[in-house]
Amino acid sequence: MEYLSYSRLTLHDTCGLRFFYEYVEKREPVDEVPTYHASFGKILHALYEEHAVSHGECNFDQLKARFDERFPTIVSEFASRDDAVQFYKRGVQAIWRFSRYKIDDVIASEKEFLLDIAPGIPPVKGFIDRVLEVPSNGYVVADLKTGKVFSATDKKKMRQLVLYSSACEDLYGMSANDGYFDFVVHGGREWVTITDEDRQQAKAWVIQKWQQILDEQFYPRYSRNFCSQYCPFRSLCKEYQERTLAV
Ligand code: SF4
Numbered sequence: 001m002e003y004l005s006y007s008r009l010t011l012h013d014t015c016g017l018r019f020f021y022e023y024v025e026k027r028e029p030v031d032e033v034p035t036y037h038a039s040f041g042k043i044l045h046a047l048y049e050e051h052a053v054s055h056g057e058c059n060f061d062q063l064k065a066r067f068d069e070r071f072p073t074i075v076s077e078f079a080s081r082d083d084a085v086q087f088y089k090r091g092v093q094a095i096w097r098f099s100r101y102k103i104d105d106v107i108a109s110e111k112e113f114l115l116d117i118a119p120g121i122p123p124v125k126g127f128i129d130r131v132l133e134v135p136s137n138g139y140v141v142a143d144l145k146t147g148k149v150f151s152a153t154d155k156k157k158m159r160q161l162v163l164y165s166s167a168c169e170d171l172y173g174m175s176a177n178d179g180y181f182d183f184v185v186h187g188g189r190e191w192v193t194i195t196d197e198d199r200q201q202a203k204a205w206v207i208q209k210w211q212q213i214l215d216e217q218f219y220p221r222y223s224r225n226f227c228s229q230y231c232p233f234r235s236l237c238k239e240y241q242e243r244t245l246a247v
Contacts, residue, residue, distance in 0.1 A: 001213070003114065003125040006160045009209045013156070014226070020218035021233040029232030036077040040087055041146040043070045044094055044184065045110075045129070048144050051099060052109040052130060060099040067091055094146070094184040105132045105140075113167035117206045124206060128164045131176070139168045139176035149183045152190035155201075157181075162202040165194040175199065 001023065012019040021027045047063050071088055078084040108131040115124045130142040141164040152158055161179035169175040180191045220239035227240050234240045 001122050003122050004206065004210065005125050006163055009206065010156075012209055012213065015221040015223075015231070016212075016218040017220040017237060017239070018231055018233055019213075021236065024218070027233065027236075030236055031232050031234050033230050033232045034077070034079070036074060036083075036087065037147065039074040039077055040091065043067065043074070044091060044146050045144055046070075047095060048098055048129065048184070049109045051101070052103050052106045056101075056103050058099075060096060063095045063099050064092060067095055090185050097187065098182075098184050105134050107131050107133045111171065113164075113171055115163065115167045115170055117203050117210075121207060121210045124163055124167075126163065126167065128167065129182075131168065131172075137178055139165075139172060139174060141165055141168060141176045141179040143179070143181050145181050145183050146185050149186050149188060149190070150181075152179075152181050152192040158192055158194075158198070159202045159205060161192060162194050162198045163206075166199050166202065 008019070008023060011022070047066060050066070051058050051063060071091065075084045078087065109129065111128045111131050113124075113126055113128065115126075117124060128141050129144045132140040132142065134140055141161055143160060143164070150157055152161065161181070165176040165179060176194060178191065178193055180189045182189050220237060222239050222243050224243070227234055227237070228244070231237070231240070
């Protein structure tokens with residue numbers, strides 16, 4: 001494997017077998033899964049970035065005009081017209097929120113990194129949605145979330161920001177001591193303070209996950225909702241077949 005990523009390793013945590021289908025066998029999806037969440041998120045991520053790159057000159061009206069151009073391209077992915085309308089409204093509300101941000105302290109958007117964890121382990125690749133340099137606090141990393149709000153103190157979720165914090169050390173010579181998830185659709189930010197211990201624990205997690213991959217620990221982990229709605233390999237999966245036949 002050329003590189004690891006937070007999302008790849010999290011997928012292995014969620015279901016080892018799905019990780020195997022996707023990243024070891026590199027199979028094409030077999031079963032249909034909803035794509036509108038990802039497509040909607042992609043549009044908002046691009047606009048979020050465009051706002052920062054323009055140093056805030058791209059205002060609400062301009063961002064909304066771009067949203068209005070792009071949103072129709074994903075309408076067919078929604079299950080119903082009502083769903084599409086709901087998401088359209090959420091998108092406009094999100095743009096309204098982030099178009100008012102002061103972004104003088106944003107020093108990079110969608111900043112790519114390749115983080116070496118330990119010899120013999122593929123590097124962790126990722127993109128930091130925003131890196132900020134705050135006079136009183138040093139570097140701060142931010143990740144845009146377009147889904148439901150969760151607590152950033154959830155250790156598993158927090159790992160994403162911790163890995164970004166370590167990447168800052170590689171990129172700028174100093175790690176980020178703070179980070180936040182920016183829930184632009186539902187509103188609010190979830191902040192965390194990131195310590196050396198957090199960074200060590202996140203690295204240890206990557207090493208542990210890589211060892212599990214080397215040991216071919218690709219076990220299925222059945223979850224009715226996740227499997228039946230979001231797994232594009234469910235018709236290949238014996239665990240899924242057995243569990244659904246048993247119902
Ligand atoms: S159907 Fe469920 S258990 Fe089977 S591979 Fe997919 S996510 Fe894993």
